Amino acid sequence: MPQPIGTLVHALGHNWLGKADIAVQTVLLAAGFAAVGLRLWSRRLQQTSWQWNDRLILGAAVLMLGRYIIELVLILLCGMGLHSFEVARSGGAEAFVRFNQLTYAGDLFWCTVVCLVQVSLLHYYLGRFQQQVIMWLTYTVMGLCTALWIATFFATAFFCNPPSKVWWAGAQGHCGDRKMLHTATAVSEVILNGFILLLPLPIVRHMRLARARKVALGLIYILGIVIVAISAVRIKIESNLDPEDPTYGSARKSLIACIAPLLGIIAVCLPLLPPAIQQLFGTSVFCSAADGPASDSPSAGYWKTTVMTEQMEEPEIPLVIVAPPPMAKKLSELAHGQIKITSDWEIHSARNSARLDRDPIQQGSKL
Known part of the structure; x- marks a missing residue:
């Protein structure tokens, strides 16, 4: 087969860095x-x-x-992954x-993608964590x-x-220090990602x-640590690039540089995947209703209880146990988790507040 004029497709067979780059980025x-x-x-x-974080990550x-x-x-077409002398000879x-x-x-x-991933995750934080200090940070x-x-x-x-x-080396003008630019960008990225x-x-x-x-959250954090580590490795690769062999060195840099934003896209999406x-x-293991604040959280142990009357709604009180009679408990199990109270019930306060006894208004109510 004749060699395509102006391309280096014929060299792909022994361009191992190029093939590795394509394989990793495709997957x-x-x-x-x-x-x-x-x-x-x-x-x-x-x-x-x-939300805006969805639009940003899609972008x-x-x-x-x-x-x-x-x-x-x-x-x-340009032989990235090959040594420059081979590219010059063929192209x-x-x-x-x-x-x-x-x-x-x-x-x-690349720099735009990295920013979009970071801002998308931070915007998700704003909706997920409402503590004022966290929001300001x-x-x-x-x-x-x-x-x-x-x-x-x-x-x-x-x-x-x-x-x-940048592409016409013989043109009049001047350029900055490429190595300093790339190193400063990589270091700043590592600090911000961390x-x-x-x-x-x-x-x-x-x-x-x-x-x-807990397991899913641990995996997300491990993935985040991997992203930070890859960004740190990129600093080393940037500092060792050979300006006399740009096509070969750029393939190594690109192979590492592409992994961080792609893993970032995946990691940012993981917390929102449980419904899908x-x-x-057919499992709700990642949508467990057991999630909640820890016992040392200021709001721990408080559950909103509403008593329907003709004129008022009771405020929040610190409850820990709702104990229906045995018959009501059996009925709740048959109702697949929907607790229907049809007889007496008692609520015991976590902080020595008065016990709420049965009330004719409350009978037949639904929790």
Whole structure:
């Protein structure tokens, strides 16, 4: 078969870094879109409208698809993953011009995706954790993430003056220090990702969760630690890039750089998947009603009790035991969890408050 003119498709057979890059990104991108799809399906099952964090993570997945297409073109047309001398021999100087142009676009896509993933997770925190301190810290980190994206985007876009000097090395103008730019961006990303991971920990560790939810939460945190570790490894790779062999070194950098945002898309979606998982597998193990605040939480032990009368509604009181008679308990079991009280009942206070005895108004009420 004749060699395609102007491409390096023929070299894909021995381009191991290029093939590994394609394989890893294909699998993770498919998993990311599956997670986003299940997330949006969960919203539909819950009959809730999309929130901004849903739109942001969907935008991140779409932009990541665009970057994936750029990566395919870089490998197939520009020989990313091969040593520069082989690219020069097969594709000539034009291959390096295309390579620099596409790398320039891919870097802009990448920093935008990272910011969208971070802000989507932080926006989810705002809806999930209502403590004032956590909310203020979340707004602060959200501002830092946005500021980092603006700085990285424009520093990358105008790294050279004029920008065309990025791909036309012979053009008049000047460029900045590429290694310093990439290292500073990677270090800032590691710090922010670590802070985002730790931000809700003081609240989460005091929550009372069912065993399955504890396991799922632990896996999410492990995934977050992996993302931070991968970002740290990227710093080392950035510092060791050989400017004389850009096509080979860029493949290693791209292989590591793509994993963090793709895993981030998956991790951000995981907390919202229980309704879809329940629908698919018929299990409510991740939707347990046992979830709640821990016993040392200020609101622990308080359950809202409403007594329907003609004129009033009783306020919240600290209850721990609702003890129906044996017959009522049997009826509740037959009613599949719906407790229907048809006779006497008693409520014992957790804090030595007066016992609530039966009341003719309360008979026949439903909890």
